[in-house]
Amino acid sequence: MSAEVSGGLIREVYAGSPAQRAGFAPGERIVSADGHVLADVLDWQWATDGERTALQVVGADGATREVTLERDPDEPWGIDFVDALFDGVRTCRNRCGFCFMAQLPPGMRKTLYVRDDDYRLSFLEGNFVTLTNLTDADVERIAEQHLSPLYVSVHAVSTSVRESLVCAREDRALERIDQLLDAGIDLHAQIVLVPGVNDGAELDATLTWLAEREGIVSVGVVPVGFTRHQSSIEASFTDPIAAATVIQQVQRWQFAMKERDGVAWVQLADEFYLNARAPIPTAEWYDDFPQIENGIGMVRRFVDEAMEMKSELDRAVRSIPAESEAVTIVTGVMAATTLAGALNACEAAGRARLLVVPNRFFGGNVSVTGLLTASDLVPAIASDRERHGAPTAYLIPDVVFNDDGLTLDDYDFERLVSDSGADLRVVSSTAAGLADGLIAVAAAPPNR
Structure with a gap:
């Protein structure tokens, strides 16, 4: 993003707030707080945590000014930004063969084709990210600001399988997972299961690797989704026997983790049970439903x-x-x-x-x-x-x-x-x- 349009664009200034008293208006941009350049709303919250902050502001006319804001304890600043990310969304650099976004038909609105892979959206909205584009500076920032939990797509841990699944330009994702865990960041993991690729023994290997690490709060296993607008994927556990096989495999892990940690830990997307015509597990097997937005436990909660x-x-x-x-x-x-x-x-x-x-x-x-x-x-x-x-x-x-x-x-x-x-x-x-x-x-x- 160019310097001319950097910073957080103000959408609204709330009546009676410190920002209104200081003369802020929609259309202005806050570029920095106490000398800290703002890349997103997380930076804003981190840098303006106190009761006084010095801001660099660019007006709608392009003029720059310095403003010092003051507030009472626990009083909000009264500013709402247009976007949570001031410097744009980080997009995915991987070439996953099963990527649902890559299977969309042409002619839809442009925003649907944006393949975000942004750790900030993972923290703010629960989006799953691969961590393949994470830098050392990102890891340091996540640790410093304690951006926890994050939601991470793991899929597999074997090098050869990851190469075929993720096709990353540079894959340090597993190393990044360990770095984040060492920093005290909790992670929710996702495995998109592809028949004949990362199921069976590969799934056991991935779950073993994850189970050895403290801080992996939950693991969700979802079947690969595919549309008619591609030709590389033809099946995804819609067969009752195939779905039942995965259920039995994951149940063994759930029993073991219940005995070890008192939680089921790994959970299956609802599709597996519906496709297998199997009973939906009771609520205790979904712990506190940590991945319900991932389609895991929605049927149980409704029932x-x-x-x-x-x-x-x-x-x-x-x-x-x-x-x-x-x-x-x-x-x-x-x-x-x-x-x-x-x-x-x-x-x-x-x-x-x-x-x-x-x-x-x-x-x-x-x-x-x-x-x-x-x-x-x-x-x-x-x-x-x-x-x-x-x-x-x-x-x-x-x-x-x-x-x-x-x-x-x-x-x-x-x-x-x-x-x-x-x-x-x-x-x-x-x-x-x-x-x-x-x-x-x-x-x-x-x-x-």
Whole structure:
């Protein structure tokens, strides 16, 4: 990033704050604090931890000024930045053959093609990073500012397997892991499992290496995802026997780690159990659900929540007129069995039903609801309306939209409603969200 645009760009200055009293305004940039050049919001928090700080500021007109800010103990400075990273996102330099981002079709919005591999986003947002682009200075900074925990993609520890999987220009990732652990940084590890590459004995070798190191808080094992827009991957533990084999292998590790440390430590993505048609483990085998955002334990959490609020769900279902089928719950293929079980338990037949939407946009083994696009949803809903006939409200899980309210193919909610011609309602993808959605439909019945 050039010197002309360096620093943190101010989005908002809060009323009554020290920053407002000092005359700060949106559009200005804070370049340094107490002589420390700011690369990101973490630098800002670290350098301005006290009650007084000297700032170098560049105005919207390009003029530079020096400002000293003062505040009371525990008073926030009152500044919100446009981006958490002032110097841009570090991108991935690896050439992983299984990289999902490299399998995206052309024509999507540019931000979806950014393959971030930035340890700062790992700390701030829980993104998994490979550590292959980490420098000695990065390690020193992580240790000094105690940026813990971090989320690390390990995949394998054997040199030959890592060469075929990661294809890094320079691979010091395992060394970096040891350096970070020595500095007291906790790590959550991820293994993307590729059939015939890093499963079986290679998986045992990787887990052995990780288990020998204090500070590896959890290990998540997820099946490699693939789309129809590539030709190198054809299978990913969708076969029940293949999935069951991995479950049995990991269970041995879980039992051993429970006995050694009192925690399961290593956990499998929900897909393995669903593909194997195996029971979902109880909550104790997910510890405190450290990798739920990685698709590990989501089914268990939903089922347990649904069981805990069974009476509320029953009342919500009964609020829908019998035999009206006034509610249609939209879901991807993976969650269909779980949702069907919840509806059956509430005797929702005749009141609420499922619309299972396959992911044809990505194809391959992509079946999670959060990766459904408008190009999948619109024709599925329109076709269902023609078949169904009676008015029904379609409950759309919120995970279909990003923080800006857009689907992966850039539809907002209003366009989704317009193109589908249906009564759509966005709900939280939780048992409570389902109950709230049912009650909302009862209060405002569908009219189309």
